[in-house]
Amino acid sequence: MATLNLWADDLDAAAAWYARVLGVEPYYAVPGGYVEFRIGDRLDELGIIARAYSPHPQPDAPGGAIVNWHVDDVRATFARLLHLGATEYEGVVERGNGEGFVTAAVVDPFGNVLGIMENPHYLEMLDRGPR
Missing domain, CATH: 3.10.180.10 (2,3-Dihydroxybiphenyl 1,2-Dioxygenase, domain 1)
Structure with a gap:
């Protein structure tokens, strides 16, 4: 795995929530579009993308x-x-x-x-x- 990307309607709220969960701030951010954390033993990348940038419709339920x-x-x-x-x-x-x-x-x-x-x-x- 290189990067895991997740989606969020409210990117700022998602960045704040994941910073609290992970105990680190994002190391990279594109305001209003994307934030990325490096986490874990191998500094894997966790990216969060503003859902408005999704190229495909997003499902209504998690899965x-x-x-x-x-x-x-x-x-x-x-x-x-x-x-x-x-x-x-x-x-x-x-x-x-x-x-x-x-x-x-x-x-x-x-x-x-x-x-x-x-x-x-x-x-x-x-x-x-x-x-």
């Missing part, structure tokens, strides 16, 4: 692909996201056979699905470093 961001504690992160104004899309689910894969997903206040995951495979790959 589509879910990108899961690795977190150290899904339950605590899920609770924090709900406290900050997200709504539940899928509650905490233990995946696999007790191998440590745990997921949950919320809908941000702007209609985007945001997945979170505890993923031992991700941590293993992170320990190996770049290839």
Whole structure:
């Protein structure tokens, strides 16, 4: 993944909400059009685009692909996201056979699905470093 882009009707509100969620300010912004954050262990890019610039009609309900961001504690992160104004899309689910894969997903206040995951495979790959 290089960049994950989300849509928002109110770009300023989305930028402020994600800055609070992520604990960092956007590193790049085009006023009224786009903001971008660098986050995580590899400084992945999370972009938020003003919905007015969408080249295609946007769905009325959240859905589509879910990108899961690795977190150290899904339950605590899920609770924090709900406290900050997200709504539940899928509650905490233990995946696999007790191998440590745990997921949950919320809908941000702007209609985007945001997945979170505890993923031992991700941590293993992170320990190996770049290839």
